[in-house]
Amino acid sequence: MxxxxxxxxxxxxxxxxxxxxxxxxxxxxxxxIGISTKPLTPARKANCQKMKVVNEILSPSLPVIRSGFRLAIVGTDKNEYNEAVSYNKLNALQGEYPNISLDYTKVLVSMGDLPVAVNPVINQNVDGTEIEFSWEVPADLSYQYDNDRAMLMIYFPALKVSCYHLIGSKRAEGTDSIRIDAAHAGERMEAYISFIKDDGKAVSNSVYAGSLNAGKATESTVETASKMETPDLDFGFSGSDFETISAPNQELGLAKSWNQYFLKNKANDEIIGDFAFKLRQNNQHIAEININISPTGQHKGYAKETVSAALSFLFKNAGVNRIVKTVNAKDEAAIALLRNLGFREEGYFIENVFIDGKWINEYQFALLKSEWGLMNLNS
Structure with missing residues (x-):
């Protein structure tokens, strides 16, 4: 109502x-709202790939994006992340669908009016765990910019993770460094630098500072992609109001066994939630699902649309016979959704999980392929 x-x-x-x-x-x-049965047009497919490619670098770099694009949206109803997505979709992509990729030299992770870094370069120390940034300090640069602080970011394309330093050295010092995980020392790196005022009231456009280990990591990326190819588990869904795009494991904080997706609003490219599923290692015919909807996306039917589409996909395309979902016993909305979709309550587990300092009771729900098929046959 x-x-x-x-x-x-x-x-x-x-x-x-x-x-x-x-x-x-x-x-x-x-x-x-509602589920669209229309196939994706070539233009929509291209847009989905553009979103996926841009999100791969922006999603793990969210703190940088929030600081770097904060002033670019002042006085508007936009948010920092969506503004960064819009800019980079328009300016930092190359190639045509289905071979769209990032031009790292054109990516912006910060946007503002301060003077940009001049001729930045990067170098890696002997043990590989520290990346040094250096830049020129023009002799005619006004003293008012001497105390601007460096904001550094390194993106690892093969790993789809970022590391960053939001408040670094002063501009006048001409150098700064950022430590990285030793396990990442041999990976390909793409580096960016921008400057921000101490009080956060002004920021510069970011500047591409260079790449390290590009050749080695390119081979690694191709090899990794080949090993991870699982076309039968490539869940893609476009509702009337939103669509799913692949999300990196690190962004959602789930194990690599999960297949993870963001829910993106079609109208404004806003991320309104996430969805994930996995097949059990000891029984590939049993799947588990997980879904979260942001406050701005709740009470609009997004969860039901996504889970309904996922049920069809898992039962029809992934060879799944049984789908399981465990929920907090106090999560009335999730319980109502599962029952509405035909899930049966199979068990009640007292103090089954420890979260935020207290034990939580949980229900387990499940749905069989035969039950799902019968419901759809009668609908």
């Missing part, structure tokens, strides 16, 4: 039929 806001001439909040209304940064938004 929807609720009118500010009378009949205002927006509404809630659901009316296949429409949902909500408020986003002071604006009344109305969207249509």
């Amino acid at each position: 929807g609720k009118l806001m500010n009378g009949i001439f205002g927006g509404f909040h809630g659901r009316i039929g296949n429409l949902v209304g909500y408020t986003l940064k002071g604006k009344h938004i109305v969207r249509k």
